Amino acid sequence: MISGDVKTLIVGCGNIAGGFDVDQGSWPSTHAGAYKHHGKFDIAACVDPDKKKLEQFAANWKVKHSFSSIYEVKSYGLDFDVISICSPTPFHHSDVCEALKLKPKLIFCEKPLASKYEEAVDIKNMCEQAGVLLVVNHTRRWDPKVIELRNDIATGELGEIRSVVGYYNKGVLNNGSHMVDLLLNLFGSLNVVTAISAVNDYSIDDPTVTALLDTDSGLPVHLVASHASEYGLFELEIIGSKKTITMRDGGLNWSSRTIVENPRFKGYKNLTKDQYTEGRYSEAMIGAAENIYNDITRSEELLCTGLEACEAHKICCDLLNMALVNSK
Template identity: 30%
Template sequence: MTRYRVAVIGCGKVGALYEREAGRPKPASHAGAAVRDPRTELVALADTSPTALARAKKLFPRARAYSSASECLQTERPDIAVIATPVSARLSLVRLCLRYGVRAIICEKPLASSAVEAAKITRAVERSDAAFVLNYPRRFAPLFSRVRRAITSGALGAVQQVTCYYSNGLYNNGGHAIDSLLYLLGEDMKVRWAAVNKRAAHPPGDPCMDATLETKKGARVMLQSVDQKAYGIFDIRLFGTKGERSFIDYGTTLIEAAPRRSFFKEVRQLDRARARVHTSPEGNVLAETLKALAKKERPNGAKQGFTVLRTLDAIRHAAKKK
């Protein structure tokens, strides 16, 4: 069995330190996933923060530690590089990985600090032989694939309306909703209205925003943020002409409801009492990357990330007009 060498660049929470949290399902970080998968070997950790690097090294003592990403890539020559740094460093690190011949790059979301930078990353990846997988994991999840098939096959009918609920920042978590919709609906969306939700908590510089979007086929999409101080949320409800599909529990539970006769002779209603419920974990970005390497495929998740950022930028621009 081929074992791929993995280097994690950026040893913050998602890169490595979520493994310290007892309540989180494991693996809880990119480094943890690389250690647990028998097809991969975590060979290196890199971070410019001595504190973060020391904490990550304590969790993963077998991996070599580097304060320089360039030195790490040059010395280790990993097959897979995970970029889990702050967003401002993404462009330079992608270029660095490509320069040192990394075969596959796993990049945290959002792809870049702007659609302009995202376009530069997309072009750099297109000119390379590397596979590029962006960590929006729901597009790798079985439940989301199931609903996508229901839409493309016509089993759900024409999509009439979609509502997405998210918390904790438009770019931080709203991007998950936009990427999920791009995957499920298979088409771009135009922003019709947007406004800042001033009552919702958010990361510094990334306020929550509500928006109305519309697909080319005429489906209306509502993006609604809530205050994470009360509770976190990631739910999607899709209404087609042949039924409803609802994702709850951060997308790990799917509820399928079909219409039936109602008390009103000429009106049907959704039979939620007999709805089917399915559960499945989130998609696995490392497994998706390994599958691409095994099949010698070259996915360009940067192109996907550019589309997400372009949509998020359009929402922010529309909100500024309010």
């Protein structure tokens, strides 16, 4: 049981650690912002090998202790309940290895969990063996609108789901893992049917892939790639027998269309114009912090663990490998 504030270490002091929230509004998008907004986390220390970035982060978030490596933290003798891993993806595996030596209760790791699937599984297994909880930041798991949508799909509010289309860019692992995790959360297990192209719009090792998947029930799921150099894109369209619903702008906005009688052609039906509503994606990081706090204080179920992250990672790697083969 935690007494007092949750002692927290943030490893990596870039944008997702806290940079995106400097001089921003009330809804946090980062680890530090979410912890501060929550009010029950004490960001006691931060780590980054870049001295300038480290000092700026510590000043922005009023962090008492700052270190160039996790090894330095260990030698200082500090204890932590939660460690956030916000370093670049290639360093996640080694950083989690070092972080486990500090014996936290929970590690909150950025996605993707690792550069390679084998490393992601190893991270999950290491945390399990150490008795340390692992949470992965597939942020929409904590989006109240997505939670509501999941329930609506399960209870038939959209009718029978006919097809699903996800639009994304900036890497099948980097951003595609968010999309795949969202699809797994909403529709359950996914099977890769084919992947037909790989667009190098983010990294030569992490292209954006166009693909077709399906669920165990045969629901077709399309992934459509765009190019990140032109604009950011993360949208999901769900076609149901009663209505359609579309996540827009990454979840900041939503639209839906319902069935009406066609006013011109008697006996036919069509869909209404899009009805727009504001999303609640801005609340997701606050939800993540609350879920973490509630888990370590009263064992609330975590909404995105290493198990879910590895499942998404495996599908992304399968998509990438198939796309590379089919592109030859």
